[in-house]
Amino acid sequence: MKKSVEELMKIRQETLKKMELRENDAHCRIVVGMGTCGISAGARPCLTAIVDEVNKRGLSNVQIVQTGCVGMCRLEPMFDVIIGDKKYTYVDMTPEKSRQVVVEHIVNNRVIHEYTIGEEEKE
């Protein structure tokens, strides 16, 4: 279908969002602990839930990466949410809780303090 300049611009914007992942400067990073401990504690469904939620809400500029064991195996599943230079660590996660974090923390910018551990840290 022949496209107008406006339509081309729209395609450009949308594709740009999809490709943002390939730039190294994301607005928000979610780092999920995926060590053996994490996986056996159920990190995998959490990760799937996060991805699903991000997808559902059409969020862009969110990086979801995995990391290994951080040494606090009893608190798994856990993940960090890093926005700007602020980092929060969510622990004892479930898929349901993970979705909540995405909605509250990332979309509404409200940290769910009852799920976090420790203070906000400088990244």
Place this chain on the structure above:
Amino acid sequence: MNVKVTIDGKLYEVPSHYTALDACKAANIDIPTLCFLKELNETAACRMCVVEVEGARSLQASCVLKVRDGMKIKTNTKRVQDSRATTLELLLANHNKECLNCDRNGKCELQDLAERFHLKEIYFDSFEKRTPFIDDSSFSIVRDQSKCILCGRCVSACEKIAGMSVLAYTNRGFEANVGTGFNVELDDAGCISCGQCINVCPVGALQEKSHVEQVWDAISDPKKHVVIQTAPAVRAAIGEEFGLPIGTSCTGKMIAAIRRLGVDKVFDTNFAADLTILEEGHELLDRLQNGGKLPLLTSCSPGWIRLIEQYYPELLPNLSSCKSPHQMFGAIIKSYYAEKTKIDPKDIYVVSVMPCTAKKFEMNREELSHNGLKDVDAVLTTRELGRMLKEKGIRFNELPDEDFDHPLGEYTGAGVIFGATGGVMEAALRTVADILTGEDLKDFEYHAVRGFEGIKEAELEIAGNKISIAIAHGGGNARKLMDIIKSGKKEYHFVEIMGCEGGCINGGGQPYVNSHIRNEGIDYKKLRAQVLYNEDKSKEFRKSHHNKEVKQLYDEFLEKPNSHKAHELLHTSYKAREIFPIK
């Protein structure tokens, strides 16, 4: 408009369309050329003609370099001189230099350059040479790649004159070659044997297939009664073989010379040309009056016959069934003449001297024989005749004029002009018009059909009949005209085609015209054609049906044009020929 150019320090004013080569010539400097043929092969490939041009990084080929105002050209520096010498040296190093037994010995443009440059040595002579390759599979043309210098003239002639592109460059680099598609034999590659490639070859890489030896054998065989017939165009050019100017009429000397070869009779193909007109003229009348296939296409040129058989087989029904004149002549000699002279036709050896290479192919066609005997036994080109006369030591230029033998030696002006484009058409019209009007018309020169325009057309009114005609010469033009006819865009009644540009006077068997003469712009075709038109003018009888010996032939033997006997002896048939056949 003129421009100012400096050549070797001197200022000249020359027309702005000039090339540097033209400008140098105007300044009396003869730049060597080899591949260059004006308007035909302007490829700047050989690099013999390089000159120094101020401001140019490398040397420039003067043949294609257009002059500019203020251009400064140097032709005589060491850089130029050494470069040309090296180019020549490189060419010679890869050339089969068996000049002494080369057909072009003394007429070779590469040899001329070698003489001019006086190379001390050919350093690369001991280095590798191109893989030698000889294709002598064709009845007409022999290619010897060991002599080819890849100037590309034949490639251009085949593409632009013959309209065939049968010959083209093949391979790359040092192995680059001139050859046919898929390297098939020439006769399978769509070649029409016109021989235009031979005419432009500067060296001996392209030659006719020689019949000289077999003719000598026949002459020296006491049992053989050797009869030679000469085509009209031969007399217009044979003098060139003996240094006479282009356009010298040599009919009488030619007859005298041939007689001195030791042959038994010298006849003129013109006689058969007149015969052809009667046959073909009546064929035309028959088709016009009885709703036959039109346009009627002439059939005198064997190159053209191959063209139509290979490329336009759907138009074969339009082709006149008349054999070409020399084949008719051969058939008459081995029947009527044999009967009359009481010589066994088996002992008669008919030699046709032709300006043509395609005739060598034609004489081998199965259809062109009678009672198991070929109509014609050998075809010599004009060049081959020249070679034989020289070999015999005949002082051609000093000979008295002699006349053809009789009977079968008489001819009219109409027969003579067969040798130039438009000639067959004009000769036919002279007869047809007289028949249609029932008069002996006084106004019978048809100037509209003369001249060298690629395709000529005319609309004539004869005795109330509108006759539309067209003429094409050279394979390229012939194809254009056939495409027009096929498309139905135009309708004609009668069409003359000759396979060579200009007609037989420029046939593939005519004496070489050196590229210098061609590039001077000398219209050698016109000069040769003029010989024929002058001879036409000088004849008492100028219409074929006025030829008394032809009349006698009908009275005594053939009865009438297109009779049963005439058909048996003088007419033939054609067949579609596949090119690139799968063998």
Place this chain on the structure above:
Amino acid sequence: MQYYRAHVLICGGTGCTSGKSLEIKAELEKQLVTYGIENEVKVVMTGCFGLCEAGPIMVVYPEGTFYAHVQVKDVKKIVEEHLFKGRIVKEKLYYEALDEDKVISVNEVEFYAKQKRIALSNCGVIDPENIDEYLAKDGYQALIKVLTDMKPREVIEEIKKSGLRGRGGAGFPTGLKWEFASNYEDDMKYVCCNADEGDPGAFMDRSILEGTPHSVIEAMTIAGYATGSKKGYIYIRAEYPIAVKRLEIAIKQAKDYGLLGNNILDTKFSFDIEIRLGAGAFVCGEETALIESIEGKRGMPRTKPPFPAEKGIWGKPTLINNVETFANIPAIILKGGEWFGSIGTEKSKGTKVFALGGKIKNTGLVEIPMGTTLREVIYGIGGGIPDNKKFKAVQTGGPSGGCLTAEHLDTPIDYDNLVSIGSMMGSGGMIVMDEDTCMVDIARFFLDFTCEESCGKCTPCREGTKRLKEILDKIVAGNGTIEDLDRLENLAGYIKDNALCNLGQTAPNPVISTLKFFRDEYMAHVVDKKCPTSVCKDLLQYTITDKCIGCGSCAKVCPQGCIEPLGKEINSKTKRRQYVIDQNKCIKCGACLEACPPKVKAIIRK
């Protein structure tokens, strides 16, 4: 919009494809399904990443993890460890992407960090078969700009201002070329993209077409607008099947979006592009031979003038630019000629893509600003010469270029500098030679190429290059004379001066430059009958010294059976004798040298 938490980019360039990157992609997709993460991870096949030495290449975002030499069998592990569990598979990382224990992202690797990518900017970044990704990377913005608010004349002015010069070899100012083509009036004009990349080892054009085909299509359309042409041809060799396929896809996509065809973006301007496949003759990269080939004739150069701008395809005014030249156009239009002109040297603006090859660690494609020194390219980006060998020479400009030596290493690379030191930019081939390279042999190697690729039209190139090569053959066979050397030099100069086209005129360059800088090597071959680098077999001799212990290992492996114990007696009791090589039968294969026990080392090669 589907969100993916990771993008895996796999190189789909010709190099990596022949390294089975298609199979790797298939395996990856299969494994993602096995691990149930196919909806979380996106797989993208891109164009060439440039660092072909490391191929097949796989890059995982968002981390920018740079995996090198990936094989099908590695895929499962990468999926399980990295994509599923989040642990980078360190042993598959590109060697420079791992510093101590720290993983370095692809963009920070020295090979990439030191480059400046304009023509290659999208290569290895976008999916070349997806026009949307090109659009996202500012694609077709330049065309929109040109069609909506620039006059053809202004476009040409912008190109002229940029100082862009032809990237195909000769370096003719592109803006001027456009201007010439636009000045000739005719009912039909053509824009032609020369994608007949022929220099051995050079593949930037292929990579651009494989990695960002839309860049070239956009640029040609802009050129069509600027010069008043409505038809474009891309002449590409059939042996670039991936590039051809991507071009076909790209042209179709551009047509679908109305970016090619009639009334582009609802303006009066119409433009269409046709692909013409070449059979791969080197000479068809020469613009007039290319035109002949497009017209269906044998690819042989025509004489110039008339230049293609006046009489090109079908005798009509034609603008011909090379792929890389075109690939620079959209950026120039978008960012301005001045921006482009600010990069590079005084007379050579912008960047140039080089194909690094030969004796160098990081073989591949690099795009650098003009003016970068050879040293920077070879030792910086290129990673230097393997095995700590000494640098000897670098051949720039492909087979028609020349050899440069160590003294030129600090020369800033641009068109004019390269010509002034006896070489040329050419299409950007850069072949590095180390101390083990014989320069006579190298000259012969290049000559062999030009000799074979000569179209055969003009005498100097057809006959002359062959004779040059034959003289070189004589010299490396030990049969050369001083006269041959003189002949070689004269003939080389003659060909340069007399050949019809640029291919012929530059064919002797390798001979001329090696004679200039390495004459002593020629002399060694001719006078001493020695090859200083022991490359030329015929000049080598294997001999057995006194160290021989008579073990016979050499004789056992000799394929000629020309080693026999005929030397002096070693042991009077056993009558053991030293072995001797029959020099007349020796084929110099070197098997004996290998077979001689390392402790003995009795065989020497000189």
